[in-house]
Amino acid sequence: MGEYQEALNVLRQALPVHRAAGDRITEVATLYTMARTERELDHLTQARAQIEIALGIVESLRTKAPGQDLRASYLGSKRDHYEFYIDLLMRLHQREPSEGHDAMALQASERARARSLLETLIEARADIRQGVDAALLKRERALQQQLNAKEQSRMQLLSGQHTEEQAAAAEKELRELLTQYQEVQAQIRTTSPRYAALTQPQPLSLKEIQQQALDDDTLLLEYTLGEERSYLWAVTPTSINSFELPKRAEIEAAAQQVYELMTKSKERAARSQLALSGARLSQMLLGSVANQLGMKRLLIVSDGALQYVPFAALPASGMRSAECGMRIDQSKLQTPNSKMGCPLIAEHEIISLPSASVLAVLRRELAGRQPVAKLVAVLADPVFEKTDPRVKSQEPRAKTFHLIRNPCLSTGRLQSACLSTDTAIRNQ
Structure with a gap:
């Protein structure tokens, strides 16, 4: 502890020098190091004060970057500052569970991801300067x-x-x-209030998320991954619950395995292993909130490698596999839950979002639009290989008919528009 205190004394002497020189970037680095040192000394309140000053400077410097790319790059380079802040607030929540630190941690999560995401959406839109x-x-x-x-x-x-x-x-x-x-x-x-709202996005607070993004039939699940531990917030219009999850490396390893197995799902061995790995990942990510899911619509804000995992395909508890026609050898599942549930999509509407704040922006954008006269539902199963068994295994006559409907297959070349829906329709 003596070394940490000595380091803190040196940092305190250096800070006013950087401020006097107007070196804001080095000032941020110094404040961040001071905050981490205060945390090691178990001075959580002091650490919070330092990191909040640092993040305030980060936000002000971000606005001075001339373009969206530089703004996103600068904010992204400070992601570890936000992760530290979130973890610090959640530690304070453990000590003072009634002080609202978990709500502030959720808002910090939104700040970390929402600004660059919103700005990317903003500057990618056409005619935002109209008017x-x-x-x-x-x-x-x-x-x-x-x-x-x-x-x-x-x-x-x-x-x-x-x-x-x-x-x-x-x-x-x-x-x-x-x-x-x-x-x-x-x-x-x-x-031009519309242009101002788009070009100066503000991440939502907990209360705003509850009022603008949720209803009684919707549950927000927001994940943030951290070096030492990760967190999940489950939010309804009237409540917030937070849970500690395994560290980033452990979660991302499990997510990576599921993703790789999904890409090999045509292989029987891969399908069997996918059932096991999917159940483990589901328990890791959803086990803490299984009793809150009910039949609700789920808004899922993921992080890191979780963005590559289709939550809809993960097994959910509460419904046996036999009830939805799944054929899984339950005896091989070595998970806390002895039975594997149906895919989450069987019981829930799933909406994946980059941040909860983005949903509010999109809703405001859609509010003034006229609904289209007709709707079209497209069910497609892409053909990625010339040796696709759905084509190869058919009788000559059936195959010829299939080629008539999909003329691009007759040349042996695959086009992006060549889609085979036979299998999907046949299973309906």
């Missing part, structure tokens, strides 16, 4: 460039020999530019 005064947009971009240049110039000045008058003048110029920039943004918000 905005072109002169205002031009002025906004010009001021942003001037701010970036002026900040860089100020940092160069402060890092070398300078007088107090020079530093004060540089600070004054920067403040004046910032004031002009904020005034232009205020005009844009007034004249």
Whole structure:
């Protein structure tokens, strides 16, 4: 502990030096290291104060990056800062379960993933500037460039020999530019609230998630993976429950195995192993909330390798495999639950989201749209190989008819539009 305290003393001496030099990036790194050191000393409240200051600076620096790619890159590079903050809040929740630390951890999870995701959605949309005064947009971009240049110039000045008058003048110029920039943004918000809402996304709080994204028949399951431990939040319109899960390496190894087995599902051995691995992963991810699932619609916000796992295919408890026509040797399942359930999709509507905040943005976007006159449901099973048994095993006449319906197969070349739905329809 003495080494940690000594390191903390050194960091405390270095912090004002970085601040005086205007080096915000090094200031963030120093605050982050201080927070980790405070945590090792079991000073959780002090650690929280330091990391919150650091994240505040991270957010302010993010807004100064000139493009979406740089903003996303910068925020992504600080992902470990958010993971640390989430873990810290959940540790505080264990000590003070009635203080709302778990809700703050959920909001931190949304902050970590939602801003870059929302900004990616925003800048990928067409015509988001429609209706905005072109002169205002031009002025906004010009001021942003001037701010970036002026900040860089100020940092160069402060890092070398300078007088107090020079530093004060540089600070004054920067403040004046910032004031002009904020005034232009205020005009844009007034004249085009839709554009402002899209270009300045705000991750939702717990209360906002409950009000805007959930109803009585919907359950939000949000996962975040961490180096030492992971977490799951189960949220309804009136409650939040949090659970500690295994560390990232353990979960991602299980998820990777399931994903690889799914890609080999045509092989009998792979199907058998998939049933076992799927049951283990399901117990790992859903076992804590099995009694809350009921028949609810599930909004699933995953993280890391979990984004590659189709939750709909994972087995759910509460319904025996025989009830949905599955043929699984239950005696081979070595999981806490002796019976393997049906796929989650058999009992639940599954909606996968990059973040809960994204759902609110999408709903606002859809609110003003006119519904289409007709709906089309497409059921498809893609053909990826020329030796697909659904074609090869048919009698000549049937095969010829199949080729007529799928003329691109007759040339031996596979096109992206060549889809075989026979098997899927036959099983209905």
